[in-house]
Amino acid sequence: VERLTRDASQARVTPVILSGGTGTRLWPLSRRDRPKQMLPLLEGRTMLQRTADRAADSGLFAAPLVVTAAAHADEVAAQLGEGARLIVEPAGRSTAPAIALAALALDPRDLMLVMPSDHLILQPERFAAAVAHGLDAAQAGMLVTFGVRPTRPETGYGYIRRGEAFADGVFRAAHFVEKPDAATAASYVESGTHEWNAGIFLFAARAYLDALAVHAPDILAAAQAAMAAPGGSPARTLPEPESFAAVRAESIDRAVLEHADNVVVVPVDMGWSDVGSWAALHAVSSADAAGNSVTGAATLLNTHGCLIRSEGPHIVAVGVENLVIVATRDSVLVVPLAQSQTVADAVRRLSEDRPELL
Amino acid sequence: VERLTRDASQARVTPVILSGGTGTRLWPLSRRDRPKQMLPLLEGRTMLQRTADRAADSGLFAAPLVVTAAAHADEVAAQLGEGARLIVEPAGRSTAPAIALAALALDPRDLMLVMPSDHLILQPERFAAAVAHGLDAAQAGMLVTFGVRPTRPETGYGYIRRGEAFADGVFRAAHFVEKPDAATAASYVESGTHEWNAGIFLFAARAYLDALAVHAPDILAAAQAAMAAPGGSPARTLPEPESFAAVRAESIDRAVLEHADNVVVVPVDMGWSDVGSWAALHAVSSADAAGNSVTGAATLLNTHGCLIRSEGPHIVAVGVENLVIVATRDSVLVVPLAQSQTVADAVRRLSEDRPELL
Numbered sequence: 001v002e003r004l005t006r007d008a009s010q011a012r013v014t015p016v017i018l019s020g021g022t023g024t025r026l027w028p029l030s031r032r033d034r035p036k037q038m039l040p041l042l043e044g045r046t047m048l049q050r051t052a053d054r055a056a057d058s059g060l061f062a063a064p065l066v067v068t069a070a071a072h073a074d075e076v077a078a079q080l081g082e083g084a085r086l087i088v089e090p091a092g093r094s095t096a097p098a099i100a101l102a103a104l105a106l107d108p109r110d111l112m113l114v115m116p117s118d119h120l121i122l123q124p125e126r127f128a129a130a131v132a133h134g135l136d137a138a139q140a141g142m143l144v145t146f147g148v149r150p151t152r153p154e155t156g157y158g159y160i161r162r163g164e165a166f167a168d169g170v171f172r173a174a175h176f177v178e179k180p181d182a183a184t185a186a187s188y189v190e191s192g193t194h195e196w197n198a199g200i201f202l203f204a205a206r207a208y209l210d211a212l213a214v215h216a217p218d219i220l221a222a223a224q225a226a227m228a229a230p231g232g233s234p235a236r237t238l239p240e241p242e243s244f245a246a247v248r249a250e251s252i253d254r255a256v257l258e259h260a261d262n263v264v265v266v267p268v269d270m271g272w273s274d275v276g277s278w279a280a281l282h283a284v285s286s287a288d289a290a291g292n293s294v295t296g297a298a299t300l301l302n303t304h305g306c307l308i309r310s311e312g313p314h315i316v317a318v319g320v321e322n323l324v325i326v327a328t329r330d331s332v333l334v335v336p337l338a339q340s341q342t343v344a345d346a347v348r349r350l351s352e353d354r355p356e357l358l
Numbered sequence: 359v360e361r362l363t364r365d366a367s368q369a370r371v372t373p374v375i376l377s378g379g380t381g382t383r384l385w386p387l388s389r390r391d392r393p394k395q396m397l398p399l400l401e402g403r404t405m406l407q408r409t410a411d412r413a414a415d416s417g418l419f420a421a422p423l424v425v426t427a428a429a430h431a432d433e434v435a436a437q438l439g440e441g442a443r444l445i446v447e448p449a450g451r452s453t454a455p456a457i458a459l460a461a462l463a464l465d466p467r468d469l470m471l472v473m474p475s476d477h478l479i480l481q482p483e484r485f486a487a488a489v490a491h492g493l494d495a496a497q498a499g500m501l502v503t504f505g506v507r508p509t510r511p512e513t514g515y516g517y518i519r520r521g522e523a524f525a526d527g528v529f530r531a532a533h534f535v536e537k538p539d540a541a542t543a544a545s546y547v548e549s550g551t552h553e554w555n556a557g558i559f560l561f562a563a564r565a566y567l568d569a570l571a572v573h574a575p576d577i578l579a580a581a582q583a584a585m586a587a588p589g590g591s592p593a594r595t596l597p598e599p600e601s602f603a604a605v606r607a608e609s610i611d612r613a614v615l616e617h618a619d620n621v622v623v624v625p626v627d628m629g630w631s632d633v634g635s636w637a638a639l640h641a642v643s644s645a646d647a648a649g650n651s652v653t654g655a656a657t658l659l660n661t662h663g664c665l666i667r668s669e670g671p672h673i674v675a676v677g678v679e680n681l682v683i684v685a686t687r688d689s690v691l692v693v694p695l696a697q698s699q700t701v702a703d704a705v706r707r708l709s710e711d712r713p714e715l716l
Contacts, residue, residue, distance in 0.1 A: 028674070299711060301704055313671070313685065314715055316386070316704045318693040323678070327690045332673045332683070334692055339677040342659065346674045349657055357672055 012062055013131075013202070014110055015055035016102040019048060019068040019076055019117035020092050024347040024358065025277050025340075028331035029309065032358050037117035038075055041281055043295075048079050048117045054124050055113055060131075065105060066117070067098045073236065085234065090226070090241035096255035097247045099201075100212060100223035101239055108206035111138050114252075116199045120284055122271025130268035133169040134202045137264050142166070143211060143257065144202040145173060147195030147265040148272045153185035156276070158197035158253045160265045161188075173263040178253035195265065197253065198272050207262070216255040222247035278324040278340035282307040296327075307337060331357055370420055371489075371560070372468050373413035374460040377406060377426040377434055377475035378450050382705040382716065383635050383698075386689035387667065390716050395475035396433055399639055401653075406437050406475045412482050413471055418489075423463060424475070425456045431594065443592065448584070448599035454613035455605045457559075458570060458581035459597055466564035469496050472610075474557045478642055480629025488626035491527040492560045495622050500524070501569060501615065502560040503531060505553030505623040506630045511543035514634070516555035516611045519546075524622045531621040536611035553623065555611065556630050565620070574613040580605035636682040636698035640665040654685075665695060689715055 023036045030036045037048040045053065055061045063083040068076045073088050087101050099114055106112065113131060121127050127146075134144035147160050156179060163174030176197070180188065188194035212220040225243035232238035257263055273284050285293035285307070292300055296310030298317065305322040308315055313327040324340050326333045335343060350357055381394045388394045395406040403411065413419045421441040426434045431446050445459050457472055464470065471489060479485050485504075492502040505518050514537060521532030534555070538546065546552035570578035583601035590596035615621055631642050643651035643665070650658055654668030656675065663680040666673055671685040682698050684691045693701060708715055 297712075299704060299707055301700065301707065310690070313688055313690045314708075314712055315690045315692070316701075316708070318691075318700050318704050319697040320681070320692055320694065323692065325690070325692050327671065327685070330671055332668070332671045332685045332690050333676075334673070334678055334681065334683050335676040336678065342676050343674075346657060346659055346676050349659065350672075350674070353657060354655075354672055 012111070013055070013060055013113050013135075014062045014102075014106055015052065015064040016099065016112045016114045017048070017051055017064050017066045017117045018095060018098055018114065019066050019072060020089055020098060021116070021118055022069075022092075023118065023276075025343055026275070026281065027343055027347050027350075027358065028326055028328045028333050029311070033071060034075075035072065035118070036275065038072065038079065041275060042120070042285065046079055047120065047275070048076065050120070051115050051117050052080055052084070054121060054127060055115070055131075057128070061113070062110075065102050067102055077236070086236045088232065088236060088238050090239055090244045092249070093244070093247050094249040095199075095252045096212070096216060096219050096250045097223055097244070099208060099252055100219055101227060101237075101244075103205040103208045104223055104227040105237060106205045108204070108209065110205050111135070112201070112203060112205055112208070114201040114203075116274070118275065119199065120271075120273045120275050122273075122284060124270070126268055126270040130169070130266045130270065131202060133167075134264070134266045137167055137170050138202045138204060138207070141204060141207045141262060143207060143260055143263045144170070145257065145263060145265045146198045146200045146202075147267045148198045149267075149269060150185075150189045150194065150196050153182060153189050154196070155179055155182055155185050157274075158199075158257070159185070159188045159194045160197050160263075161191075161194050162265060162267065166264045170264050170266050173257070173265045176253065176258045176263060178251060178258065195267055196272075197257070198268075199274070201252065208256070211256045211260045211262070215259040216250065219247055219250060219255060276341075278307055278326070278335070278343065279337045282324070282337055305337070370469070371413070371418055371471050371493075372420045372460075372464055373410065373422040374457065374470045374472045375406070375409055375422050375424045375475045376453060376456055376472065377424050377430060378447055378456060379474070379476055380427075380450075381476065381634075383701055384633070384639065385701055385705050385708075385716065386684055386686045386691050387669070391429060392433075393430065393476070394633065396430065396437065399633060400478070400643065404437055405478065405633070406434065408478070409473050409475050410438055410442070412479060412485060413473070413489075415486070419471070420468075423460050425460055435594070444594045446590065446594060446596050448597055448602045450607070451602070451605050452607040453557075453610045454570070454574060454577050454608045455581055455602070457566060457610055458577055459585060459595075459602075461563040461566045462581055462585040463595060464563045466562070466567065468563050469493070470559070470561060470563055470566070472559040472561075474632070476633065477557065478629075478631045478633050480631075480642060482628070484626055484628040488527070488624045488628065489560060491525075492622070492624045495525055495528050496560045496562060496565070499562060499565045499620060501565060501618055501621045502528070503615065503621060503623045504556045504558045504560075505625045506556045507625075507627060508543075508547045508552065508554050511540060511547050512554070513537055513540055513543050515632075516557075516615070517543070517546045517552045518555050518621075518623045519549075519552050520623060520625065528622050528624050531615070531623045534611065534616045534621060536609060536616065553625060554630075555615070556626075557632070559610065566614070569614045569618045569620070573617040574608065577605055577608060577613060634699075636665055636684070636693070636701065637695045640682070640695055663695070 163172035521530035
């Protein structure tokens with residue numbers, strides 16, 4: 001594995017993009033073989049490309065390192081072009097092991113900017129400023145997280161309670177909880193002191209590995225075994241499958257962040273969305289005067305507040321409101337925007353009845 | 359042209375099926391090249407086949423005579439099989455000229471049972487009884503219509519006011535109005551004395567031609583010119599195009615029935631529907647416990663009162679009510695059942711933007 005070497009005093013950051021997800025919440029657009037991050041959900045570049053674009057300033061960032069699944073490796077390489085390096089996970093084991101693979105592929109002194117590949121940041125300049133704010137803390141060995149003001153009692157995210165100031169624009173993470181229950185999440189939103197963990201992290205490779213050694217030594221050991229003599233090439237690293245397959249699936253939140261005492265948070269208002277539902281996509285999409293966000297062939301009459309998206313068939317909507325209507329070559333979805341999170345239930349049903357459609 | 363000849367005292371009736379329509383109200387299922395009558399709207403046989411089935415008793419009925427357009431002739435022949443004879447209209451000119459072509463192809467003494475090809479009769483045995491009731495009147499030279507109890511102030515139909523009794527189950531048509539305005543239609547529905555003209559007629563060929571000679575001699579003359587030396591074969595008659603193209607387009611209602619004094623009506627409750635909208639189709643379709651009528655591949659969750667129909671794509675509907683969702687290979691329609699008559703507006707728009715979809 002090629003390791004970046006440089007003067008430790010000169011902060012150069014490797015973007016580590018996690019592209020292992022196989023989300024089903026944007027079905028029928030997202031599929032097993034074409035997950036959300038591969039799609040141009042907003043016009044133009046795909047979510048993966050937008051993620052790489054956010055860390056493309058060569059004065060600060062090295063070439064990106066992408067942790068992905070074998071099924072998606074070629075598409076990742078095609079979308080990011082030359083320069084991007086890949087680590088191909090032998091199996092999906094959530095974020096803690098994935099980030100460990102990346103940390104072990106880098107020089108221990110390297111800073112890593114870990115980013116999910118399928119989130120949206122509408123104001124990337126604010127994100128860049130927040131990263132700049134966190135650099136000193138990361139170089140000092142802290143685990144830097146980025147906090148987004150919660151707008152609803154979401155139970156699927158991690159929450160961070162902001163503690164005392166650590167540096168300019170950087171605070172100690174006083175408390176960290178992933179996926180609280182609904183009542184707890186509601187109390188967090190009301191408190192005004194909790195923020196969503198945006199799933200973006202900045203730290204030195206060594207700091208993360210050290211934290212793993214303390215809080216999840218089994219994950220560290222399995223990752224080290226998998227990366228001791230990996231296969232592949234410098235452009236595409238293949239960790240040893242058996243060692244990695246044995247590791248438990250665990251998020252970085254649960255494995256490290258909830259336990260470590262060197263976690264800080266940089267609050268940032270950057271138009272962040274995990275685009276975790278059709279409603280979330282509608283919220284960040286541009287809409288016409290009637291509130292309709294339309295992509296692809298469609299004819300609308302007396303239709304308001306809808307998300308209409310076609311990959312081929314011509315959609316005609318007449319007299320409907322606040323609906324999601326998505327058509328692909330083989331599937332059509334119709335669901336109220338307010339219920340778009342229930343698409344997961346439909347996908348579960350399809351996985352039994354029509355698995356070829358997933 | 360082959361003419362049926364027989365003893366005039368023995369009533370044998372030729373079913374005359376009008377299959378010239380190119381309805382757009384069931385778009386995207388119905389298309390220019392595959393109109394409503396060609397479709398199996400209910401399970402099994404197509405609307406055209408069901409129409410022929412209604413007059414298949416060989417003790418009473420001769421082989422059917424179908425008046426259709428050149429674009430649909432092959433499909434009509436394929437659907438009805440051997441025995442059916444076709445008259446291929448050089449151009450669509452509404453019902454009065456079409457029926458004139460059929461009357462001229464028959465022996466003047468033949469009785470004709472004129473039927474639209476795209477209506478539904480859920481209780482065909484009641485229809486057969488009504489036809490039997492009308493036979494004597496038709497043989498006596500009357501123009502027999504069939505009246506259906508109106509259930510709404512429809513402005514697209516003809517209304518017949520029932521007059522004095524003419525025979526058992528047969529009444530004089532005291533007044534006849536096609537397509538009244540909304541207020542008039544409402545007064546007709548309230549009156550209890552008006553019935554819908556089901557568009558089905560029983561009369562001797564000579565009686566219709568005589569009525570045309572009095573009330574629409576131009577239509578009779580044009581039809582006679584077109585049928586003086588037609589082309590084609592006994593199985594497929596081709597009226598002379600130039601003569602026929604010159605005739606005015608007029609319904610039998612306006613050309614004859616509103617003026618003639620020898621019109622009678624046979625009231626009949628037979629589960630009649632012209633299936634003129636998706637809502638009308640939903641009303642006559644069988645539905646599951648949640649009120650959904652589903653044809654083709656679909657997965658429904660928490661969905662009620664919907665008409666779901668696919669010709670290929672898998673439709674997933676979650677949390678919706680009283681919607682029409684129709685998917686074909688190239689188009690998707692979503693409209694509330696209660697607004698399904700507005701599909702015509704959408705089709706009008708498509709005829710400008712995407713005429714290839716019609």
